[in-house]
Amino acid sequence: MHHDLNQLGLFEAAQAIRAGKISSTDLVQACLDRIAQREPELHAWAWLDPDAALAAARKADQQAVRGALHGIPLAVKDIIDTADMPTECGSPIYRGRRPSNDAACVAMARRNGAVVLGKTITTEFAYFAPGPTANPRNLAHTPGGSSSGSAAAVADTLVPAAFGTQTAASLIRPASFCGVVAYKATLGEFSLAGIKSFAASFDTLGVITRHVIDAQWMRWAMLGIQATEADTKPWEGAPRIGVCHTPWWQQADPDCQAVIEAAALQLARKGAKVSQATLPSHFSQLADTHKLIMAYEAAQSLSFEHDRFADKLSPQLLSLLEDGQQISRARYLAAQQLAATARHEFQAWKTDWDILLTPSAVGTAPRGLHATGDPLFSRMWTLLGVPSITLPGYTGQLGLPIGVQLIGDFREDDKLLAMARWVEAKLIHD
Amino acid sequence: MHHDLNQLGLFEAAQAIRAGKISSTDLVQACLDRIAQREPELHAWAWLDPDAALAAARKADQQAVRGALHGIPLAVKDIIDTADMPTECGSPIYRGRRPSNDAACVAMARRNGAVVLGKTITTEFAYFAPGPTANPRNLAHTPGGSSSGSAAAVADTLVPAAFGTQTAASLIRPASFCGVVAYKATLGEFSLAGIKSFAASFDTLGVITRHVIDAQWMRWAMLGIQATEADTKPWEGAPRIGVCHTPWWQQADPDCQAVIEAAALQLARKGAKVSQATLPSHFSQLADTHKLIMAYEAAQSLSFEHDRFADKLSPQLLSLLEDGQQISRARYLAAQQLAATARHEFQAWKTDWDILLTPSAVGTAPRGLHATGDPLFSRMWTLLGVPSITLPGYTGQLGLPIGVQLIGDFREDDKLLAMARWVEAKLIHD
Numbered sequence A, B: 001m002h003h004d005l006n007q008l009g010l011f012e013a014a015q016a017i018r019a020g021k022i023s024s025t026d027l028v029q030a031c032l033d034r035i036a037q038r039e040p041e042l043h044a045w046a047w048l049d050p051d052a053a054l055a056a057a058r059k060a061d062q063q064a065v066r067g068a069l070h071g072i073p074l075a076v077k078d079i080i081d082t083a084d085m086p087t088e089c090g091s092p093i094y095r096g097r098r099p100s101n102d103a104a105c106v107a108m109a110r111r112n113g114a115v116v117l118g119k120t121i122t123t124e125f126a127y128f129a130p131g132p133t134a135n136p137r138n139l140a141h142t143p144g145g146s147s148s149g150s151a152a153a154v155a156d157t158l159v160p161a162a163f164g165t166q167t168a169a170s171l172i173r174p175a176s177f178c179g180v181v182a183y184k185a186t187l188g189e190f191s192l193a194g195i196k197s198f199a200a201s202f203d204t205l206g207v208i209t210r211h212v213i214d215a216q217w218m219r220w221a222m223l224g225i226q227a228t229e230a231d232t233k234p235w236e237g238a239p240r241i242g243v244c245h246t247p248w249w250q251q252a253d254p255d256c257q258a259v260i261e262a263a264a265l266q267l268a269r270k271g272a273k274v275s276q277a278t279l280p281s282h283f284s285q286l287a288d289t290h291k292l293i294m295a296y297e298a299a300q301s302l303s304f305e306h307d308r309f310a311d312k313l314s315p316q317l318l319s320l321l322e323d324g325q326q327i328s329r330a331r332y333l334a335a336q337q338l339a340a341t342a343r344h345e346f347q348a349w350k351t352d353w354d355i356l357l358t359p360s361a362v363g364t365a366p367r368g369l370h371a372t373g374d375p376l377f378s379r380m381w382t383l384l385g386v387p388s389i390t391l392p393g394y395t396g397q398l399g400l401p402i403g404v405q406l407i408g409d410f411r412e413d414d415k416l417l418a419m420a421r422w423v424e425a426k427l428i429h430d
Helices: A002-007 A010-018 A024-042 A050-062 A104-111 A148-155 A172-178 A212-222 A254-269 A281-301 A303-312 A315-326 A329-352 A376-384 A413-427 B002-007 B010-018 B024-042 B050-062 B104-111 B148-155 B172-178 B212-222 B254-269 B281-301 B303-312 B315-326 B329-352 B376-384 B413-427
Strands: A045-048 A073-077 A115-120 A161-166 A181-184 A204-209 A240-243 A273-276 A355-359 A388-395 A401-407 B045-048 B073-077 B115-120 B161-166 B181-184 B204-209 B240-243 B273-276 B355-359 B388-395 B401-407
Touching: A002 A024, A010 A024, A010 A212, A024 A045, A024 A050, A024 A073, A024 A115, A024 A148, A045 A148, A050 A115, A073 A148, A104 A115, A104 A161, A104 A212, A104 B281, A104 B303, A115 A148, A148 A161, A148 A172, A148 A204, A161 A212, A172 A181, A172 A376, A172 A388, A172 A401, A181 A212, A181 A376, A181 A413, A204 A212, A212 A388, A212 A413, A240 A254, A240 A329, A254 A273, A254 A355, A254 A388, A254 A401, A254 A413, A281 A303, A281 A315, A281 A329, A281 A376, A281 B104, A303 A315, A303 B104, A329 A376, A355 A376, A355 A413, A376 A401, A388 A413, A401 A413, B002 B024, B010 B024, B010 B212, B024 B045, B024 B050, B024 B073, B024 B115, B024 B148, B045 B148, B050 B115, B073 B148, B104 B115, B104 B161, B104 B212, B115 B148, B148 B161, B148 B172, B148 B204, B161 B212, B172 B181, B172 B376, B172 B388, B172 B401, B181 B212, B181 B376, B181 B413, B204 B212, B212 B388, B212 B413, B240 B254, B240 B329, B254 B273, B254 B355, B254 B388, B254 B401, B254 B413, B281 B303, B281 B315, B281 B329, B281 B376, B303 B315, B329 B376, B355 B376, B355 B413, B376 B401, B388 B413, B401 B413
Parallel strands: A073 A115, A073 A161, A240 A273, A240 A355, B073 B115, B073 B161, B240 B273, B240 B355
Antiparallel strands: A045 A115, A161 A204, A181 A204, A181 A388, A355 A401, A388 A401, B045 B115, B161 B204, B181 B204, B181 B388, B355 B401, B388 B401
């Protein structure tokens, strides 16, 4: 079994370590072996110190179980600070930068016994300019971004779970492209202390895993929630699912559209109450509203980098920051007002459904590593601040993965994840 | 005139530099002279490099005017990152820490030509454990906290303006105790990138100055707003002012109560439409709601410091973090729900008044440097996320300053500041 340990899901591995069936050292070694084999063509890692990781695993094996993630190797997106590893934010400006502290999410994972395996490649400051990471399902295609290395590493069983962040579509899109689960929390759900800020109105932490229960387990650990046996059970009874085409349905590829319809049909067959959920038509403005607020806030957040290191910024980021500087305060406030109103309207509108089923991305991962794909199908949900999750299981063009996205209610992350367990069981394992 | 330049307000100094009437070098030298004289007993500075400050001022004098703050010396609270100066957060954990970047607010100030004079003393991580700073009005008394050095330095004319932050009362209280102006922005108004996080639901940037127009000028510069002549005029016409005793009026000292009543009378005499503004009685819960959310979030934000350096934390911070860890997710979410509801109720309730007049603190600065005073009279306003400003002009026990606090509407910072100009003129200069 030893050489397959890297394929265990996080929850399964955590239970096996706790029961003394496997050691953290063997698990970490299996991940390192897999990395040694795959990394030369995957390029998922910005920093990896195998000896340090093994030393941490050995230490975990010698200790009593510290928490829910005891001995579990995790990857950390490289815009998230780590006190013992460089954090370079995908930018030459911060080459070799050593933060003085762990981000709160890293500290909480370590409090629970996790072994930080290394740092995963991010696009430049989690915006569009990609790193070298390839899609493990087809190396000629992008893994998506900005949590590129996190999605690729989890998909290729280099590590059971990884932290990522999302300001537009940076968790959901790469997970959809690579064929894994990504859970983007409710806005404000997890502390962002020690994470490079891009646009404070939208920046959100999340996790990439291979199973929904792994994301639940990570969530509970990070919030200090003691999960009981009952919490790990999927939703009982059939959820009311709204199929939400969104105002951008015509921009979804045919294979993406077909997957949403197939999933809706399958879930209805399995007993879900499925109906069309048509958003108020003015919600079509929200993708542009998201863009405007993001540009305005990024121009503030990255003002130091802009003013001091413009020559080290990618053309696409420089252009965003300069566009952002031109946005008037009045336009920004009007956009924020529109977003606030939409959040209220959404809450009232959504009461007919427990969760929404909607595209995770325009289609499968585009060919080429020069760009990370279109964030269109997450902009509105990120703006609304609601929790979302993408589930794998379907494929489109060239056999590449296509995810389906589920949307929950603000602050109702636990309910969304429990329902996602139900959907996962019906779509994939049934 | 040279040796009095340190007494100029920020706006006045900025206009004088722009008009070529004074040089940044002379202004900075005047501040440094004043610092040399006062710092031995004031202890306002965590870091000061006079040669570097003078070099920056000389450079500003050689350049064309870069922006609204050209050549203006500023102080920066030491939880705000600076690339060229240490940032120690008032904690031995971060002694000598050198950030790799400027916080966004520092970068925006520098974009506008400001000269960062140095870093001002903060309480430990902007919570309760004080630094060595004394109150310039009476050295045996606390300057308040957590923006202790910023308030003391501005009050004692060591610098015309300083950045501070507030999570409970960390701008309003020290400014009230030291007899200066502090403007706490609407929650989310300014980027917090590069500022040590304590409780993300409340952390807010602000500025401490000696005149309201100085705070306005800083605000516009930081947001890239080109102010016109018209913007710098005070509010025209008399505001509708609600005198808000808050549910904690009985805990205000008699001199504080007397000051609010005197200010209300004076403003009514000057033409304001003044009436009592009685909050819904259940708002009395909001001080405790603020405490609970703050403890819960601080336990997350400072999890690294707690887990790795508990022995270097003050007893009061350690106790807060451990209390925070014990708060259940359900209690936290209930508190957040209560806060969200209160924000809506407040907005609807407040429409009868343009601004509220309310205590800035329980009373004057308490004697002793071992504690920074009670944050009670700002907790609710910080929780509501609304902008506030404290104005000096009154004194209480021992002749120490007492501020009066004005409260505006969410995102209506410009209106609040314009009205504060009106109030300032009627209270102080009339």
